[in-house]
Amino acid sequence: MRNRPPRTRAAGPPAIPALSRRGLLGAGALAASALSLSGCSTPLAAGLLGSQLDPETVIYWNLFGGGDGVRMQDMQAGYQEQYGRDSLQATTLAWGNPYYSKLTLSTVGNQPPDVAVAHLTRAKPLWAGGLLDPITEEDLASVGLSSADFNQQAWTTQQTDGQNIAIPLDTHPFTLFYNKEVCEQAGLLDGDGLLVDLTGKEAFEAALTEISAVTGGIAMTVANVSETSTPWRFFWTLYNQLEGATPFLSEDGAVLSVDDDSFLTVMTTIQEWVEKGWLNSNLDYATSQTEMFTGKAGFYLQGEWEIATAQSIEGLDFGMAPIPQLFDKPAVQADSHTFILPRKDRSPEQRKLAMQFIKAMLEQSMVWAEGGHIPAYMPTFESSEFQALEPQRYYAESADHAVYDDPAWYGGSGSTFEDTVGAQLGLVQQGVLTPERALAAIRSQLEIYTSTPSPL
Structure with a gap:
């Protein structure tokens, strides 16, 4: 970890000078x-x-x-x-x-x-x-x-x-999509045809086991080939469910403050899911969808914006739910x-x-x-029209547990940070790197950014 004195900042942004x-x-x-x-x-x-x-x-x-x-x-x-x-x-x-x-x-x-x-x-x-x-x-x-x-x-x-x-228009969280036909065969739907409660790592892994028995292969897909944002969202969701998790970045990106133990807990879990055949090792963004859409997997994790893609698939009966709380507290990666x-x-x-x-x-x-x-606008959120909207209303509670990326000049959605870190996380899922080697690579590759003042 790079140590440096804390930065100070005025209460408001500095004035922009005349054109330089x-x-x-x-x-x-x-x-x-x-x-x-x-x-x-x-x-x-x-x-x-x-x-x-x-x-x-x-x-x-x-x-x-x-x-x-x-x-x-x-x-x-x-x-x-x-x-x-x-x-x-x-x-x-x-x-x-x-x-x-x-x-x-x-x-x-x-x-x-x-x-x-x-x-x-x-x-x-x-x-x-x-x-x-x-x-x-x-x-x-x-x-x-x-x-x-x-x-x-x-x-x-x-x-x-x-x-x-800023004035928020929305919250867009990482979300669990599920194939209802597969999940019904796995015994994972309730009387209303919705996914049963899967709180806790034990319950979630039991569900993965049942889904794999139905598909004869993987249970869940998470894109990790030619894709860096999705591995990051997957990691950041589970990492923030751990009680010991610290900010990944501190002091506006000047310090890499990730908790090693929590990082290794999450990435070891993901590695084990791949080894047990529950989670894919190599899938790009489009194919990760197709596996769930065609019943070759039961769960698909991605941003809720893929609802439009799922709705466009003729004959697909799918549902959506918040990412289950597997560890100590509810949390889900999101942005607005x-x-x-x-x-x-x-x-x-x-x-x-x-x-x-x-x-x-x-x-x-x-x-x-x-x-x-x-x-994010509560008069709309609380309206009867939105509360009747399906499947949106079933994952809407995710907004209350949203965890955003840490502030950094090189961070945020679609950023250099997500590209850098997400690439290493994806390699763990592919079986190319151990969690320990991925963490070492992240530290090395982020050093140039943590040691460089913001160019803004």
Whole structure:
């Protein structure tokens, strides 16, 4: 573990200076990348490179593709129906690091959008770099919102340095999908056709044994070939169920503080499941789904967003449930899509306009929930419409036990951290590395990042 004095930080993000050489280069890089952007209304890069927009137009960036992208466009259209076609200029950029790089460059170059989407775990390093405006209680109240309107696990997690840095739209947890036909044959469904309680490692392993007897092979699939995020989500879920688990990273990513014993407990368990034939050793993302969809496995672990894929399989009878508590306490790896206010000079009217847009998106959370995400906006979560939504309502409690990645400039969803650590975890599942060697490799490969100050 690398020892260094604790970092100190002011209560709010540092002010962004006048355009520096770095900022000028950032703006230039942003201009060079503009042609890769795809807009869903008005001119492609409007508001991006200095072109003038109506002051009543909200400039909004997001990173949603696939089914999420379609649903977000529906929500954007809902805003335009209420406030006029020219009320919104929305732009979708490539998911992951490309998106966050462009968002960072635009803010440094003094050309940020009015509102942007960020994973909660990626909002924290943006805040640490002075790239976000705090969201005040007055901002919330200006559109009839308060902290009580949000899932408290997500809301508390976004609070940083005593400030609100993001407004959660959802919680998207790692989730257990199950093939009902296989599980029924294994005796694992109750009278309502739902998965029985599998709390405790003994009960869960007994279920894996029964499923393997039905399939004649593996019981559960977790993608681990050409895939790094899924092994990380799998590990982080089980690791945080252990009483002795510590943060994997501390001091904003400067210290690797993972608890060795807890790490080895989890990875030894995963290794044993592979050796007993319950868990796959080598499957990529798509094939890990197919095994469960076709009845070659009973359980499939992945983010709840794969609900749309499962629903598209003709004849598949599937269910979804929270990841069972196998160890000392309930926990599940998750992240949240949030709305952020990139740092810029704003008039009171501009702040109100941005908050008006965010409120309108939250009020359409039911559209978002149909894609599998758990609404963070409690009026939607508590509505009879959401509480009747299946199978979403059966895993919705996961939001209360969500565990987010530790803050780090190189961390969060789709990050260098997840790629680095997840690759080693996947190799343990493949039988290439022992848990001990994987931990040593993680320490070695993360050293360059723990010893490098944030470039933000």
